[in-house]
Amino acid sequence: QKEVEQDPGPLSVPEGAIVSLNCTYSNSAFQYFMWYRQYSRKGPELLMYTYSSGNKEDGRFTAQVDKSSKYISLFIRDSQPSDSATYLCAFRGGFQGAQKLVFGQGTRLTINP
Amino acid sequence: DTGVSQDPRHKITKRGQNVTFRCDPISEHNRLYWYRQTLGQGPEFLTYFQNEAQLEKSRLLSDRFSAERPKGSFSTLEIQRTEQGDSAMYLCASSRINTGELFFGEGSRLTVL
Numbered sequence: 230q231k232e233v234e235q236d237p238g239p240l241s242v243p244e245g246a247i248v249s250l251n252c253t254y255s256n257s258a259f260q261y262f263m264w265y266r267q268y269s270r271k272g273p274e275l276l277m278y279t280y281s282s283g284n285k286e287d288g289r290f291t292a293q294v295d296k297s298s299k300y301i302s303l304f305i306r307d308s309q310p311s312d313s314a315t316y317l318c319a320f321r322g323g324f325q326g327a328q329k330l331v332f333g334q335g336t337r338l339t340i341n342p
Numbered sequence: 343d344t345g346v347s348q349d350p351r352h353k354i355t356k357r358g359q360n361v362t363f364r365c366d367p368i369s370e371h372n373r374l375y376w377y378r379q380t381l382g383q384g385p386e387f388l389t390y391f392q393n394e395a396q397l398e399k400s401r402l403l404s405d406r407f408s409a410e411r412p413k414g415s416f417s418t419l420e421i422q423r424t425e426q427g428d429s430a431m432y433l434c435a436s437s438r439i440n441t442g443e444l445f446f447g448e449g450s451r452l453t454v455l
Contacts, residue, residue, distance in 0.1 A: 237382065261442040272346070272433055272446035273385065280442075317384050321442040328373065329398065330444060332384030 232256050235318055235333030244342050248305040252318035252333045255299065259320040259331075262294050264303045267315045267335065276316075277303065308340045344368070346447035348434050354453045355424055362420045363450040367436030374417050375444060376409055377433040378402065385433055391417060392439065424454045 235252045242248055250264075261280045265273035277292035279285045285292045293302040305312055318333040347366040355361050367374045373392050377385035388407070389399045393414035403409075406424075411417040421428055431451050435444040 233384075235384075263442060265446075270449075270451075272348075272435075272448045275443055275445065278443055319384075328390060329375070329387040329400075330385075330442065331387070334382070335384050 230255050232331055233318065233320060233333045236336055237334050239337040239339060241339045241341060242308060244308060244310060244340055246308050246340075248303075248308050248312070248338060248340075250303040250305075250316050250318075250336050250338070252301050253299055254301070254320055256320070256322070256331070257299075258322040261321040262292070262301050263319040263321075263330070264290075264292055264301075265317040265319055265332075267317060269314075273317055310340045310342050313339045346434055346436055346445055348432075348447035348450050350450060351448060352451045352453070354455065356455050357426060358423055360420065360422045361424060361452060362418055363432050363434075363452075365417045365419070365434030365447060367416070367434070368445055369415075370438070371436035371445070372414075372439045373437045374411055375435040375437070376417070376419050377435065377446075379431040379433055379449070380429075388419075421452070424452075426454045428452060429454045 233254050264277040266276050267273045282294050282296045289306045291304040315335040315337045317335045319330045349364045375390040376388040379385040389409050391411040406422045409419045431449040433449045435446045437444045
């Protein structure tokens with residue numbers, strides 16, 4: 230079983246739609262949960278960072294973590310064509326020495342005007 | 343904040359040649375990471391430094407790969423005797439100590455012919 234599962238898509242939605250992106254994970258040691266956005270031929274850019282179950286909102290973006298189900302989500306409200314990118318979930322352990330991030334495969338998202 | 347800088351952005355080389363990539367992290371960041379990303383996949387951890395000490399290396403980092411961070415500032419990643427399977431985007435990231443918030447550079451794309 231992979232440590233992180235993320236549907237690669239592609240996902241295509243009309244402008245203004247609500248987008249839901251998801252990842253599941255199997256490693257109970259993961260304590261920090263992140264979403265990165267990556268435009269084509271660019272480096273990943275940190276969007277959301279959280280370490281607890283529940284919701285965290287930042288503008289049009291909401292990150293949701295359910296540790297009991299080992300499931301995280303990213304919601305994008307009022308999606309814009311500029312949101313078209315690959316979205317990567319990422320995880321890190323909370324114990325000393327677990328410094329590396331483990332990434333999902335990425336979901337390629339296209340927002341159609 | 344000038345961000346993480348990587349050079350060169352794209353390198354084309356013939357199989358068997360050596361290549362070197364350079365990364366300049368955000369100046370106040372103690373930790374520096376190297377990741378590799380192939381098409382359609384998420385970044386995979388290669389190695390990381392805290393100041394000048396290399397603290398963890400992935401099994402992906404074969405003996406043809408060597409990374410250094412001699413003065414705790416910039417880092418280099420050298421690949422000797424390149425193989426076609428080394429073709430990928432090599433990403434550098436930096437962070438402060440004890441935070442999972444990694445800031446990535448634009449990446450160095452390697453093409454091995």
